[in-house]
Amino acid sequence: MSAPVLDIRGLTIALPPGGERAHAVSGASLTVAPGEMLCLVGESGSGKSVIAQATMGLLPPVLRATAGQVLLDGEDVLAAGEARLRALRCTRMAMVFQEPMTALNPVLRCGEQIDEVLAIHTRMTTAERRACTLDVLGDVHLPDPERMLASFPHQLSGGQRQRIMIAMALVLNPHLLIADEPTTALDVTTQAQILALIRELQRKHRTGVLFITHDFGVVAEIADRVAVLRHGEVVEVGSAGDVLSRPQHDYTRMLIDAVPSLVPRHRVVASDAPTVVATRALAKTYGRGGWWRRSAAGVVAATDVSLAIRRGETLGIVGESGSGKSTVARCIARLIEPTSGVIALDGVDIATLGAEALRPLRRRIQIIFQDPYRSLNPRRTVGEAIIEGPMNYGVSRAAALANARRLLELVRLDSGAIDRYPHQFSGGQRQRVCIARALAIEPELIIADEAVSALDVSVQAQVLALLDEIRARLNLAMLFITHDLRVAAQVCDRVAVMQHGRIVEHGPIAEVYANPRHEYTKALLAAAPGRDWNFGATSRRP
Amino acid sequence: MTIASRREDALRRLAHNPTVVFGVVILALIVAMGLCAPWLANVDPAAIDPAFRNQTPGAVETVRGDDGSKVEVRHWMGTDSLGRDIASRVVYGARASLVVGIAVAVLSVSIGLVVGLAAGYLRALDGVVMRLMDGLMAIPAILLAIAVVSLSSAGLVAVIIAIVVPEVPRVVRLVRSIVLSVREEPYVEAAIAVGTPTLPLVIRHILPNTLPPLIVQATYICASAILIEAILSFLGVGIPAQTPTWGNIMAEGRTLFRVYPHNILYPGIFLALTVLAVNLLGDGLRDTLDPRMRMRL
Numbered sequence: 118m119s120a121p122v123l124d125i126r127g128l129t130i131a132l133p134p135g136g137e138r139a140h141a142v143s144g145a146s147l148t149v150a151p152g153e154m155l156c157l158v159g160e161s162g163s164g165k166s167v168i169a170q171a172t173m174g175l176l177p178p179v180l181r182a183t184a185g186q187v188l189l190d191g192e193d194v195l196a197a198g199e200a201r202l203r204a205l206r207c208t209r210m211a212m213v214f215q216e217p218m219t220a221l222n223p224v225l226r227c228g229e230q231i232d233e234v235l236a237i238h239t240r241m242t243t244a245e246r247r248a249c250t251l252d253v254l255g256d257v258h259l260p261d262p263e264r265m266l267a268s269f270p271h272q273l274s275g276g277q278r279q280r281i282m283i284a285m286a287l288v289l290n291p292h293l294l295i296a297d298e299p300t301t302a303l304d305v306t307t308q309a310q311i312l313a314l315i316r317e318l319q320r321k322h323r324t325g326v327l328f329i330t331h332d333f334g335v336v337a338e339i340a341d342r343v344a345v346l347r348h349g350e351v352v353e354v355g356s357a358g359d360v361l362s363r364p365q366h367d368y369t370r371m372l373i374d375a376v377p378s379l380v381p382r383h384r385v386v387a388s389d390a391p392t393v394v395a396t397r398a399l400a401k402t403y404g405r406g407g408w409w410r411r412s413a414a415g416v417v418a419a420t421d422v423s424l425a426i427r428r429g430e431t432l433g434i435v436g437e438s439g440s441g442k443s444t445v446a447r448c449i450a451r452l453i454e455p456t457s458g459v460i461a462l463d464g465v466d467i468a469t470l471g472a473e474a475l476r477p478l479r480r481r482i483q484i485i486f487q488d489p490y491r492s493l494n495p496r497r498t499v500g501e502a503i504i505e506g507p508m509n510y511g512v513s514r515a516a517a518l519a520n521a522r523r524l525l526e527l528v529r530l531d532s533g534a535i536d537r538y539p540h541q542f543s544g545g546q547r548q549r550v551c552i553a554r555a556l557a558i559e560p561e562l563i564i565a566d567e568a569v570s571a572l573d574v575s576v577q578a579q580v581l582a583l584l585d586e587i588r589a590r591l592n593l594a595m596l597f598i599t600h601d602l603r604v605a606a607q608v609c610d611r612v613a614v615m616q617h618g619r620i621v622e623h624g625p626i627a628e629v630y631a632n633p634r635h636e637y638t639k640a641l642l643a644a645a646p647g648r649d650w651n652f653g654a655t656s657r658r659p
Numbered sequence: 660m661t662i663a664s665r666r667e668d669a670l671r672r673l674a675h676n677p678t679v680v681f682g683v684v685i686l687a688l689i690v691a692m693g694l695c696a697p698w699l700a701n702v703d704p705a706a707i708d709p710a711f712r713n714q715t716p717g718a719v720e721t722v723r724g725d726d727g728s729k730v731e732v733r734h735w736m737g738t739d740s741l742g743r744d745i746a747s748r749v750v751y752g753a754r755a756s757l758v759v760g761i762a763v764a765v766l767s768v769s770i771g772l773v774v775g776l777a778a779g780y781l782r783a784l785d786g787v788v789m790r791l792m793d794g795l796m797a798i799p800a801i802l803l804a805i806a807v808v809s810l811s812s813a814g815l816v817a818v819i820i821a822i823v824v825p826e827v828p829r830v831v832r833l834v835r836s837i838v839l840s841v842r843e844e845p846y847v848e849a850a851i852a853v854g855t856p857t858l859p860l861v862i863r864h865i866l867p868n869t870l871p872p873l874i875v876q877a878t879y880i881c882a883s884a885i886l887i888e889a890i891l892s893f894l895g896v897g898i899p900a901q902t903p904t905w906g907n908i909m910a911e912g913r914t915l916f917r918v919y920p921h922n923i924l925y926p927g928i929f930l931a932l933t934v935l936a937v938n939l940l941g942d943g944l945r946d947t948l949d950p951r952m953r954m955r956l
Contacts, residue, residue, distance in 0.1 A: 452851060484852050492845040506854060558853055
């Protein structure tokens with residue numbers, strides 16, 4: 118085997134004193150051979166991005182590498198000065214970031230940004246640089262390269278921007294490409310295309326790729342080898358097949374087991390269960406009008422959405438960003454007013470009720486949001502957050518607090534947590550507090566709007582299990598909004614697939630997943646990363 | 660860490676910030692000077708002494724009492740063209756400046772807070788209120804002061820009104836922009852979903868977010884109000900000339916500035932020091948209260 122492009126030996130990076138742990142990365146060793154795709158997997162805070170930053174010489178000033186070497190083609194980049202690093206970046210190593218919108222300069226045309234790389238690192242003439250730029254845009258399969266060169270980043274889609282980033286990273290044929298969660302911000306169908314593109318270019322140019330991800334589906338899709346990182350330590354390295362099918366370390370096994378299976382679970386909902394909420398021809402158009410121009414044409418976020426959710430049932434709405442699934446959830450929770458249509462709650466149409474008329478009905482529908490860090494008021498204790506609802510409906514403070522303690526235990530938190538502030542909890546714990554808050558006023562319908570999307574996969578599995586258990590125990594109806602087909606498979610009984618604000622397919626989840634009828638559903642299922650790998654097969658619930 | 664200990668933490672950081680300490684010390688000295696003016700000033704600030712006019716700093720005057728006893732009075736900062744003791748006038752002048760600064764800051768922040776919360780949270784009000792504020796902002800403080808004084812009479816209240824009116828729209832804009840971003844936070848939506856009525860919702864969940872930037876803004880308003888008061892008094896449309904304020908003292912000394920600069924120099928120094936101290940305090944508070952600034956530091 119040829120000498121590795123990247124050889125990290127015993128890398129240790131100290132965290133500033135007083136943090137959770139002493140080292141962001143401790144004694145990490147890994148290698149990337151030419152033409153090899155190494156996936157570095159870990160949960161948030163595992164130090165995977167810090168390794169990437171150390172390799173690129175982009176460590177923030179508060180972090181210092183205290184031991185070890187990072188050898189790029191045999192040269193230690195930790196010892197390299199700023200001038201040498203500048204020369205190495207783009208020519209020998211390049212990086213693709215998670216969020217292409219912020220990684221590209223919004224005030225420069227895409228062509229100018231690629232051109233800048235060439236102007237700095239080569240002695241090409243303007244014409245040669247332009248030819249080279251057009252060439253690399255062809256390589257990343259961007260349609261109409263001439264137009265792309267003249268476009269500003271905001272004029273392109275997320276997938277196109279990420280292709281520009283990849284073109285920029287690979288234009289000088291670096292030996293090493295670091296991809297830091299390059300598809301996390303993208304929709305699943307776009308993600309599949311970008312993964313295929315990175316794979317293709319890597320094979321074509323024999324680039325060594327250090328691919329950072331938290332998603333085992335992505336790992337199964339593209340990795341040659343896998344390194345698993347936990348609390349800054351590499352706990353397992355091996356070929357993708359070995360690690361995925363015969364994980365040696367307990368942590369790896371736990372991570373892989375926590376990946377939800379794409380095979381829907383089977384559960385029977387009583388067919389005579391009463392309908393809790395039904396929508397008919399629900400539509401929402403976001404107006405562009407303001408104080409001056411009320412009649413300007415708006416953006417259609419959802420149109421003709423008809424759904425029914427029965428007691429004891431979980432209805433999933435899946436779709437990509439901008440499909441209107443969150444708009445539907447927020448209309449049903451009446452956080453926004455639908456433009457037209459009916460939302461029937463026990464026969465009462467709540468779609469157009471005013472704030473006062475709505476207040477007594479609000480307690481029957483509760484919503485859990487995506488971001489656990491912003492879902493709780495940082496200035497109020499967990500107890501105050503939970504009792505706010507019951508006290509609005511006339512429950513005494515003492516009774517509400519007693520109930521809050523009981524609820525905290527129900528969501529597996531210590532009842533002593535009641536006097537603590539949200540910042541003292543992890544993301545998963547906060548999401549449990551949000552569930553307790555939603556349950557405190559005894560709703561009939563819980564709306565979970567991407568409620569587990571911001572959580573690490575192991576925490577996600579626990580919160581999903583908790584939501585499912587609570588739905589069953591309290592016989593609730595649940596509306597589960599997600600972009601993740603795997604998550605939907607594990608909790609939903611029926612699923613509605615949304616695209617461009619419309620429901621394109623709707624039915625029992627097992628049927629939809631096994632025999633998708635609409636083209637878009639087929640595309641979504643085909644794009645799910647790692648779909649050929651039977652995750653969770655060993656640990657799936659019966 | 661609880662909220663209380665977070666507050667202690669913020670106080671400790673403030674105490675370690677040299678800018679804040681410097682500002683607080685100077686401000687405390689000037690406040691003390693204003694409060695203790697009757698004991699600090701050895702001469703009645705309004706007493707006219709035609710025989711001892713335009714004296715340079717440090718001049719000693721022998722005053723004969725009613726019983727014939729002689730008392731020596733040293734005019735540390737000299738006397739003005741009416742023979743009034745400048746040191747006494749400067750000491751008393753601190754009162755006017757501080758009262759105007761604090762009153763304007765408190766009034767404009769409280770009015771601006773209420774209006775801003777209403778405009779930011781109640782969408783129906785927003786357009787009307789903000790256009791009204793745009794209109795108010797176009798009124799220059801000095802012209803307004805002249806108008807207010809001509810309607811009633813010159814005085815402290817007129818000056819405060821004249822400075823508060825153009826200051827309120829700036830506070831309203833600040834509060835409204837914070838409310839607009841905070842109202843989109845999921846925890847506010849969660850509170851709406853559990854049926855919290857509008858008023859408790861605004862007070863519990865939105866108001867606390869607006870306070871830290873407002874405290875900082877209040878210090879800047881205070882500093883600018885002190886300056887504007889001095890300008891108004893200097894122009895003769897502020898506090899009546901017989902009341903000692905730093906602006907009045909400077910106005911009095913303007914005609915003889917080339918010959919006797921001390922008339923303008925001493926009140927000017929105190930004015931500059933006060934404004935500097937308030938601004939330093941504001942900068943320190945901003946660094947401590949604004950989490951983004953703290954990260955940069």
